[in-house]
Amino acid sequence: MPPHRVPAEVAASGLAPADGWVAVDRHTLETRFSNVFAIGDVTGIPLALGKPLPKAGVFAHRQGEVVADIIANRLAERGTGATFDGAGECFIEMGRGIAGLARGNFYAEPAPAIHAYKPGRHWHAGKVAFERHWWAQWW
Ligand SMILES: Cc1cc2nc3c(=O)[nH]c(=O)nc-3n(C[C@H](O)[C@H](O)[C@H](O)COP(=O)(O)OP(=O)(O)OC[C@H]3O[C@@H](n4cnc5c(N)ncnc54)[C@H](O)[C@@H]3O)c2cc1C
Structure with a gap:
């Protein structure tokens, strides 16, 4: 980069x-x-x-x-x-069809309040669906 x-x-x-x-x-x-x-x-x-x-x-x-x-x-x-409001989330791709998700409020004080969800196939499927949704929306 x-x-x-x-x-x-x-x-x-x-x-x-x-x-x-x-x-x-x-x-x-x-x-x-x-x-x-x-x-x-x-x-x-x-x-x-x-x-x-x-x-x-x-x-x-x-x-x-x-x-x-x-x-x-x-x-x-x-x-x-x-x-x-500082809220956001992202998928954490782990390979082999498994992903996790971290979601939280980065404006929370005294430190961001982030929750990492247990990795699984459903988060990977969610990531693929998310990607397809925006791909179809923009192109
Ligand atoms: C390897 C990598 C992986 C990432 N993974 C993730 C992820 O998994 N999840 C996530 O949420 N974020 C991720 N990010 C971060 C994400 O890509 C950026 O935060 C996001 O793209 C920022 O969007 P932006 O519109 O501010 O800037 P950009 O996407 O950089 O867009 C700025 C645009 O302005 C154009 N530009 C620059 N100068 C000029 C000029 N003088 N005149 C006209 N146009 C100009 C550039 O060409 C560019 O198209 C990743 C970033 C990298 C590098």
Whole structure:
């Protein structure tokens, strides 16, 4: 993998330092510039235990939905809209048709509250179904 950092254009925009990530409100994803939002890997969201929110597709996806809702609500002057609550999950593939699932709230304090479910064939089947669902949705 290449080094993980914000694209040069994002750093040049003043949204993030060259060696850092875009600071956002952890619930609305709004940057220090009003009505400018950042989601996904370019963001740096510190957690209570001192580490950042992991960079994961599940968070980028949920944050995208939240920001879309906030923008739609602002345009329609309909109130504040959704908020991002730090919840997420991921399958943990183990091979041979077995997977696990870890799910939790990364905004919980003093530390993220994560539960790892016992691995089994059903989680692997769930992962395949999840993949097929989004594949069909997008392509
Ligand atoms: C090997 C690997 C495995 C992973 N596995 C998982 C997993 O199992 N589960 C999970 O939840 N997450 C996983 N992740 C993390 C997940 O892929 C990322 O968190 C997610 O893709 C972030 O989405 P994003 O939209 O923020 O950024 P990206 O997916 O990186 O999208 C950014 C896009 O912006 C484009 N771009 C960059 N610069 C410019 C520019 N100047 N102009 C226009 N476009 C530009 C890029 O080409 C890219 O398409 C994995 C990551 C890696 C590397």
